[in-house]
Amino acid sequence: MDAFFNWEQFNSIQPNATTLLTNSISKGRIAHAYLFEGGKGTGKLKLGTLFAKTYFCSNRSDYYTPCQKCSNCKRIETGNHPDFHIIQPDGQSIKKDQIKQLKAEFNKTGVESNKKVYIINQADKMTVDAANTLLKFLEEPHKGTIAILLTEKKSSILTTILSRCQTVGFIPLSDSSIIKILTDQHDINLPIARLAVQLTNDIEEALLYCNxxxxxxxxxxxxxxxxxxxxxxxxxxxxxxxxxxxxxxxxxxxxxxxxxxxxxxxxxxxxxxxxxxxxxxxxxxxxxxxxxxxxxxxxxxxxxxxxxxxxxxxxxxxxxxxxxxxxxxxxxxxxx
Ligand SMILES: [Zn+2]
Structure with missing residues (x-):
């Protein structure tokens, strides 16, 4: 089960990030590259995925609400969309080869359209070589391609990369908002939810306890x-x-x-x-x-x-x- 589902739910926990991103979509001013910055469990990857769904969805009900049902939405949800990639650290770091592969992939025309989105999770874990390779990629943006870098440590990212990204700040989730998500969206009993948030501020971890x-x-x-x-x-x-x-x-x-x-x-x-x-x-x-x-x-x-x-x-x-x-x-x- 997904911890986050739509923009409204996100708006209650990350209002600034939600406003910034939904505005950029509805006003047609999407940046080439974003840096999502915030602590563990603040929803960066989930929001990045929702953003990608919104971008690709072939049946949006308004400017920024993905239908969650079309083949684009479904394939992004299950990690099977040919033009949507998530790069994760391979062991301790993200290596140059991973970025090179991504680049090669993205230099082909979009498999289904000219739209492409890639997310680099824990972008601060890129090796120097990987970061420099990414930098070259960011310097020659392709129309329709969106990069989303996620990090808990903005200070570890090259300033030359930072200068090419629009930063989106993620705030720590409050206990009450985590409890609300656990009880309303995951049917967790209130006393269990209250106890779990005492142990962690990470919604995924809290869910593990609750279940x-x-x-x-x-x-x-x-x-x-x-x-x-x-x-x-x-x-x-x-x-x-x-x-x-x-x-x-x-x-x-x-x-x-x-x-x-x-x-x-x-x-x-x-x-x-x-x-x-x-x-x-x-x-x-x-x-x-x-x-x-x-x-x-x-x-x-x-x-x-x-x-x-x-x-x-x-x-x-x-x-x-x-x-x-x-x-x-x-x-x-x-x-x-
Ligand atoms: Zn859709």
């Missing part, structure tokens, strides 16, 4: 661990050795770190409740019990909890013994 059943399970396990912690030492230690270790693979460091992150987020919710900031609570489906728990905690105590969990996470991150760190964490939490 992973073990993520939903992990959420429940963390709540359960917290409940047993309140009930005291024995139950907590037993649960750590049973429920927790079933949900989080002790051999998988990343997985355990995820578990501690979820626990951290849950405890932080108590702080939000203490501060009367209920709208920020992440585990909203548990808010009733969290409110009850919060009555028994001072803010100071919650902050000590958070520090203990953070410390455990950092130790595990630095290769400490996982089992030992988790047990330590539980014992320390019980002593607060």
């Amino acid at each position: 992973d059943e073990s993520f939903a399970k992990a959420r429940q396990v963390v709540v359960k661990l917290f409940e047993v912690l309140i009930n005291g030492r024995e139950e907590a230690v037993v649960y750590l050795q049973t429920g927790w270790t079933q949900a989080f693979d002790l051999k998988n460091r990343e997985n355990i770190i995820l578990g501690t992150e979820l626990l951290y987020i849950l405890i932080k919710d108590l702080l939000y409740i203490k501060n009367n900031e209920n709208s920020r609570v992440v585990f909203i489906d548990y808010i009733d019990s969290l409110e009850k728990f919060a009555l028994n905690f001072t803010s100071e105590r919650i902050i000590i909890y958070l520090n203990i969990i953070l410390n455990c996470k950092n130790q595990i991150n630095m290769n400490a013994n996982i089992q030992l760190q988790l047990e330590n964490m539980i014992l320390q939490l019980l002593e607060v």
Whole structure:
């Protein structure tokens, strides 16, 4: 399933980029080369693809809405359009040969029309030779050809290339806009979506979490661990050795770190409740019990909890013994 579909949806998350590009299409002022600049997961490749669809679509419903149904739209969506190419790094870098091949391809007349679009993803990864080859290509623009360079690091792109591109800035996606996309377009449950955006601002990554059943399970396990912690030492230690270790693979460091992150987020919710900031609570489906728990905690105590969990996470991150760190964490939490 596609995370982004049309210009309207894009307009809610990247209003400036959307306005700039739709204007250039509807006013017939399309540049020869664009540089899409912005962080990971801000939709650069998706918007580049939408732009290409709009350019090629044989059945646009207005100036800039591709039909998504014609053979041009469909082949771009599936990566099978003969005049639309995406260049990706080959290993660590984009090599001169890749650009030379692209050039050769584009020097032929368009397979189906004189329109051609190429996207260079992670353009900052071009080798010096590749960048110089591209520069020559950009210096002799072909009518109907559009170059779209994508980068997270504009400063690593040759200034001579930059000067030939129109820069389009992409802003980081806000938590609320990612949540909206996840719930409205991908039918993700709100509590799951709220938790996923705590872990990543990358919509694709967030979707991976949301569609992973073990993520939903992990959420429940963390709540359960917290409940047993309140009930005291024995139950907590037993649960750590049973429920927790079933949900989080002790051999998988990343997985355990995820578990501690979820626990951290849950405890932080108590702080939000203490501060009367209920709208920020992440585990909203548990808010009733969290409110009850919060009555028994001072803010100071919650902050000590958070520090203990953070410390455990950092130790595990630095290769400490996982089992030992988790047990330590539980014992320390019980002593607060
Ligand atoms: Zn179409």
